[in-house]
């Protein structure tokens with residue numbers, strides 16, 4: 001039996017700085033992949049080990065005992081993943097009513113579901129309110145007024161702008177009240193007698209700078225002071241998502257991030273409820289993505305390979321700069337390859353000049369670890385290609 005060869009310049013050695021994670025990440029046992037493939041291969045699939053999802057939830061909770069994780073459903077909305085997280089005691093964060101329905105069907109109480117999308121349509125708000133959702137984010141006067149007109153007794157939390165320095169996907173700018181606008185929103189909430197009861201921030205996805213959480217928490221605490229002065233009753237701190245997983249670059253461990261967070265929240269009184277919204281952290285390591293080379297070509301002496309899953313089939317984060325480790329059963333000399341998906345769209349190019357074995361051929365399977373987050377959730381049927389399957393082990 002062939003053993004997959006790590007073809008990227010992948011280093012698992014301990015990093016010299018204490019800042020970086022030397023904790024060996026668990027990732028799905030490759031024997032599960034072999035076992036699944038012994039039943040044949042017909043299309044791309046994700047293989048998720050639910051025990052790893054459970055382990056990650058426990059590790060998160062052990063690192064930050066005062067912070068309850070509310071999983072960001074968008075990272076991987078598979079029901080079996082959600083069920084495993086329910087069993088671990090997680091709450092949830094949603095962006096749409098389809099995500100809400102999924103959770104309600106699984107028996108999650110509406111009170112444990114945080115509606116954290118800063119832009120919600122009136123129709124979605126009506127629906128969420130009718131289902132009993134209590135907590136809603138705002139980051140503008142307009143959203144405050146909209147929610148207040150739909151559900152006057154909603155519990156609201158204000159998303160403030162925080163630095164996204166050191167995050168692979170900075171979000172600052174699109175969402176988050178700027179510091180200069182916070183006072184105005186607080187005044188309007190007081191005038192409307194709205195229950196503006198908390199503060200949140202998002203440091204950006206795959207955030208490698210723990211100090212961003214410290215800055216966010218310090219700003220939140222100062223906003224609590226402003227809220228109290230206006231007669232409001234702040235009682236929720238939501239420290240958002242962004243906890244990183246290890247691909248090819250070093251990351252701070254969850255324990256390192258937790259030491260910063262735990263210190264920053266140490267003085268907060270007991271009645272302040274503290275939650276976080278991890279997405280990627282809880283699910284990414286748990287899975288392998290498996291796809292197949294549908295063909296190769298040589299163009300002006302450059303090698304190209306075409307996979308049956310490209311940016312429309314689950315691999316879109318590659319195009320945003322995520323360096324996945326790519327494994328194959330080949331062990332030939334490495335040469336530069338360009339990799340594209342199966343569709344005819346010119347944007348469906350995943351990588352250029354990545355070093356992979358020269359002898360990769362049509363029909364070879366490609367194995368990509370650490371793909372449980374933001375892969376299948378992004379896939380579309382564009383150009384008639386099927387959505388990847390999701391299979392699980394240890395359910």
Ligand SMILES: *Cc1c(COP(=O)(O)O)cnc(C)c1O
Nearest residue numbers: 072116205241242277278279280
């Ligand atoms: C996407 C998202 C998250 C999860 O982010 P990760 O980087 O996957 O941890 C958390 N909160 C909100 C509001 C989000 O939009």
